[in-house]
Amino acid sequence: MAVLTRSQAAAEGARKSILRFPNEILSMVIEYSSTLELWALCHTSKRLRSIATPMLYRNIHLHSAEQTVLFIRTMQSQPSESSEPLWLRVQEFVIANDNELVGATSQIIDDLNSLVIKMTKLKHLLLSSKGYIDFTHLLRNSNLRCLQTFRYVLHPTPSSTDSEEFLKFLARHRATLTTLHVDCEKPIAFMGSIDLPLLHTYDGPSWVLKFLQKSVASLRSVVLRWKEPDIDYRSPLKQLSKAHSLQTLEIVIANISPGRLREPTILAAVAQYVPHIQILRFSRSNNLYGFSFDDLMPMRQHLSRFTALSELRFAIFRRESVSAVNDDLPILDAWLRVCGTLYLVHLDGLDWRLVDGAWIPSG
Incomplete structure (x- = not known):
């Protein structure tokens, strides 16, 4: 049996090592690593750390003041082996709930705003500003030329300045924005x-649609959220015409009594527009409950107007009496006769799924 010397063993190990590949190939492989795997790679060798570290900061989700401090510190300390600042590597930045950042000083908040402004390659920006963090500075001064997704939760009672900067931000990014999520109480x-x-x-309040104007024409997926005092369902649906x-429309009704806004009534308007x-x-x-079991059969007249409806979902309704699951079958068959495209x-x-002409229950 041949015995390898230390130098020969090292050479043999290098030949079999992943490090024999050029950085371009390593980057393509590491691209598919999870966050934990990227973190582990950063602790293996200087070369792998230089490749994995930028990828580790592609998606940033901040959940606490302590995490925010560490994130800012890392962004501001530029690794010598990196070819560009880490903030230019960030593609997704998320603060899902700014209340979780309670404890961060005003200086930290200022540093965070300034840092996000420099993330010019950011594609997805999801922010909550329900009261603790003021993002007005960020909205006013950022120009994210690659931004595709923007989610903004305005303060329950936004100031005129906040609203104005929000609109100006949208205008500056009109050439790239494809997805917009808005949350505002009023x-x-x-x-x-x-x-x-x-x-x-x-995805957002129904009243925003009337301000989107020409943008409505390109919409493919919409979530409309109704809250008090907004119960005007016809105007936004007419706008969607x-x-x-x-292709997809979801209606979310929040804190509105069924007597003021009912699913069968909205269904009729959707069928019309x-x-x-x-x-x-x-x-x-x-x-x-927005409707009862007895409302189901009369819905045929509305469903007959749909030309391509394949999936219809009602979250809850109230049966007037305890009945077997099979009681739904006559209703589903009646719906299918007037809307032949239904399958779920x-x-x-x-x-209920339509399989070989028969409705099969699951769930």
């Missing part, structure tokens, strides 16, 4: 309209 005063020509996904590419949609979902954020229906926590 309607804010808009001046003019918002033109986002590439917008294909919207311009969205000829719309956007009969070409493929997926329609209803949900409520409370335990109130969700009723009262149960999924």
